Amino acid sequence: MTRHSPMLSVVVPVYNTAPYLRQCVDSLVAQSFRDLEIIVVDDGSTDGSARIVAEYARANDSIVVIRKPNGGLADARNHGIAVAQGEYVGFVDSDDRVSPEMFQHMCECARATDADVVVCRMVGFDAESDAERPSPEGPIAGFGLSLKENPSLLVGSSPSVCNKIFRKSLFTEHRLFFPVGLAFEDLATTYSLLAHANRIEMAEKSVYFYRRARGGSIMGSFGCYGDLTRALEMMYERFTSDDLFETFRDPIMEVAFAHLILGRYADFLPYAPWAAKSAYVDRVFEHLDRHFPGWKHSAIVRRACTSRWQRGISTHRLLLKLYSALPARLAIALSQRLGMFWRIPDVSPGA
Secondary structure: OOOOOOOEEEEEEEOOOHHHHHHHHHHHHOOOOOOEEEEEEEOOOOOOHHHHHHHHHHHOOOEEEEEOOOOOHHHHHHHHHHHOOOOEEEEOOOOOEEOOOHHHHHHHHHHHHOOOEEEEEEEEEOOOOOOEEEOOOOOHHHOOEOOOOOOOHHHHOOOOOOOEEEEOHHHHHOOOOOOOOOOOHHHHHHHHHHHHOOOEEEEEEEEEEEEOOOOOOHHHOHHHHHHHHHHHHHHHHHHHHOOOOOOOHHHHHHHHHHHHOHHHOOOHHHHOOHHHHHHHHHHHHHHHHHHOOOHHHOHHHHHHOOOHHHHHHHOOHHHHHHHHOOOHHHHHHHHHHOOOOOOOOOOOOOO
């Protein structure tokens, strides 16, 4: 039997998230936008998630269930894309939730502008206190253009796929996929999708709520940060194969600097074991020196850093290691005092 082709397919990878799964699926079946299918990919769960998913599928015709052996988040997303019938595809992690109007706003924006990509804002929430903290995304004034028209969007857009919907043809026509077995799979993939988009829009009102610091989540392990340089290498390879690397060299360098160094002052550098941090700093400096010679003294780094202290520590291997050796509370306090936490830059054209 041929399924109706909806405007939107929402892919939900599931692996052992039974305590959070009902809240996630409830937020999807409550969507005001009805022209969608919900593709739940059970990635070999062993905790009862499969039973919960089956219960929802029996009660809701819009839910499609795929069961497969465990292959990781990227593999589950790739399976979902392969069966998606929608013109657009979005992604929701199974421990998160979305507002009831999220996809209504995003799909209306896509229809009105014919954009290949529509972005919404994200809000992190703490599961115990339910306290919320908005995540940065570039100001709306910079959207409504392609990446070639406004390269700043490469830096001003987060790599997460969960606050975006993509025209499915971006994946199929450009043979893009999430790298299996690699953490930071979004970083390796999202920017290539944006590079091929005819137009990137923002639906200002829509909101995605993501669960912060869940025990057992992939970002809860310091070992995954070793994949950052690998994810960036894959990103470079994709841009190079599409003859786009030189076109976007400057924003690509800023993305690399931001994710490898500036973005790590809030998580990895204060808290990881010293041996892991020391090896990480060595690997990062070797990576940046190899791909972007002269990066330490570039105008891009001067613009990306909010203070001379931040720039000095971030571009000096020994100083960054000394910072990393500080106790976590002192490192965080110093970062706050010196303005060392990365902020999403202005993405207005010409900024």
